[in-house]
Amino acid sequence: MNVKKLADLDVAGKRVFIRADLNVPQDEAGNIVEDTRIRASLPSIRYCLERGAAVMVTSHLGRPTEGECRAEDTLAPIAVRLGELLGKPVRLIRDWVEGGFEVRAGEIVLLENCRCNKGEKKDNEELAKKMAALCDIYVNDAFGTAHRAEATTHGIARFAPVACAGMLMGAEIDALTKATENPARPLVAIVGGAKVSTKLTILKTLAQKVDQLIVGGGIANTFLLASGKRIGESLAEPELVKEAQAIMDMMKARGAEVPLPVDVVVADEVSALARANRIPVDEVGPHDRILDVGPKSSAKLADIIAHAGTIVWNGPVGVFEHNQFAGGTKMMASAIAHSEAFCIAGGGDTLAAIAKFHIAQDIGYISTGGGAFLEFLEGKKLPAIAALEARFAD
Ligand code: 3PG
Ligand code: MG
Numbered sequence: 001m002n003v004k005k006l007a008d009l010d011v012a013g014k015r016v017f018i019r020a021d022l023n024v025p026q027d028e029a030g031n032i033v034e035d036t037r038i039r040a041s042l043p044s045i046r047y048c049l050e051r052g053a054a055v056m057v058t059s060h061l062g063r064p065t066e067g068e069c070r071a072e073d074t075l076a077p078i079a080v081r082l083g084e085l086l087g088k089p090v091r092l093i094r095d096w097v098e099g100g101f102e103v104r105a106g107e108i109v110l111l112e113n114c115r116c117n118k119g120e121k122k123d124n125e126e127l128a129k130k131m132a133a134l135c136d137i138y139v140n141d142a143f144g145t146a147h148r149a150e151a152t153t154h155g156i157a158r159f160a161p162v163a164c165a166g167m168l169m170g171a172e173i174d175a176l177t178k179a180t181e182n183p184a185r186p187l188v189a190i191v192g193g194a195k196v197s198t199k200l201t202i203l204k205t206l207a208q209k210v211d212q213l214i215v216g217g218g219i220a221n222t223f224l225l226a227s228g229k230r231i232g233e234s235l236a237e238p239e240l241v242k243e244a245q246a247i248m249d250m251m252k253a254r255g256a257e258v259p260l261p262v263d264v265v266v267a268d269e270v271s272a273l274a275r276a277n278r279i280p281v282d283e284v285g286p287h288d289r290i291l292d293v294g295p296k297s298s299a300k301l302a303d304i305i306a307h308a309g310t311i312v313w314n315g316p317v318g319v320f321e322h323n324q325f326a327g328g329t330k331m332m333a334s335a336i337a338h339s340e341a342f343c344i345a346g347g348g349d350t351l352a353a354i355a356k357f358h359i360a361q362d363i364g365y366i367s368t369g370g371g372a373f374l375e376f377l378e379g380k381k382l383p384a385i386a387a388l389e390a391r392f393a394d
Contacts, residue, residue: 001173003388004164006044006139011053013105017135018044018166019114019152021144021368022059022078025348030077036351037144038081040368044141044166045086045108054103056096056134057082058111058152060120060145069094069116079110097130114152121150128155140384141166143173147372149383157387165388168368173385175365176376179344184309185211188341190332192216192315193349196223196240199315205378206312207247212304213258216317216328221290223248223260229281232266232288259304263294265318265325276324292318293328301328302335311336311343314374316353329353337362346373 020041025033032038041057048055064073076092083090086108093101096111103109114120119127128151132138138160140146145153146169157163165173189210191199196219206213215223221236226244248258264281266288267274278294293301305311313336320329336343337359345354346367354360367373375382 001177001385001389002392003170003173003385004162004392005170006047006164006166007170009137009162009164011048011051011137014053014136015103015134016048016053016055016137016139017131017156017160018048018055018057018139019142019145019156020044020057020059020166020168021142022057022075022082023061023144024078026077030072032077032081034351034355035081036366037368038078039085040168041141041166042085044139044168045082047167048139049086049106049108052105053137054105055108056103056111057108058096058114059142060115060150060152061113062115064113064115066116066118066120069113073113073116075110075113082108082110096134097127099134115150117151119151123149123151123155125155127151129159131156132159132161136161138163139166140164140388141168142384143169143367144369144372146369146382146384147375147380149387153384154387157384157391163388163391165385169385171365172367172369175344176367176373179310179312179342179365180209180377180379184342186308187310187312188212188214188304188308189312190214190216190315190317191219192317194218194235196237196244199374200240200243202314202374202378203247207250207256208254210312211256212308213247213251213256214301214304214317215258215260216293216315217319219315220261220293220317223258224281224290227260230284230286231290232284232286234284234288234290259300261293261297262300263296264290265292265294265327266290267324270319270322272322274322274324291322292320292325295327298328298331302331305332305335305339305341308339308341311339311341312377313343313345314347314350316349320353320356326356330357333357333359346370
């Protein structure tokens, strides 16, 4: 991908505007529950600060109503965390689009939630021009938001004097390209989650490329239905059975496979107190809900993973939040950790599983993207990256 890179630019004394993705999960009191995205944004920020740039950073947080900034929309807790990580105070600027605030060389300010500005979501040109006027260099480091064409991710790149990719954006592009172009084989994809419908495009794209497509969660249940199994009251989408069948047929025709569970863990409810039963997949009763893969299936998945060359991981295979349904995902996580394959992982649930099973250090690359990660793997052109490519030559 031809984009200008921050590391190649002289930023000394320049006004640098960094669009980061600091959209982190918070509890009801606004405390940050998980700060991976903030930490992942540090290298670009440090690079600019150490070289004496005047640094402005902004991000969205949630999906606020434009023109309002409610208490739950503010980046204030993020300014605090960023300050702790950088070891210097981070001033939060509330109304910033029209300028009128000073940033010294070597100083960093955080510009309040960019989605509170009218016109952000629709990529308004006037707004983009005003924001571009604030800086000498625009840096897009928000890979997690690269699938959105908004004023801070897209429009501003057209009007800023220079537009480049930050270090996180560059690392994401490199790692995801490595896993998709010429991957070491066998290439194994793991796609878990509740619904086939939300991941149909990615399943179809992967079905044309991968050697094994491991499906998990509600997605696997729909595939089990398609292969003629009874699934009781398990979460599934019967209306997508034909699509699931087509994917399995396509894989088979290529000599590839969708390994389906031979045993499962069932219960009659999803709760921390639910009683779990391990049974062969042919013994699922009319009131059972499949909530994890069983030990035989886990062992088979572990074996596939052990022999993989490249692994792309998005989504758990069971309801791993509850320990009695965590076995399959835990076994898989451990197999990935021990495998010599290059593994890229992305998506909120996947990151939570990586944290729960303490395997972060054993994953080749952990993407900060959820939707953006999937769209990149689908081979789509992400609008934020396209906007940087358009500014490569000048
Ligand atoms: C995400 O969390 O996936 C990104 O920050 C994008 O957020 P959005 O889905 O609200 O655009
Ligand atoms: Mg989201």
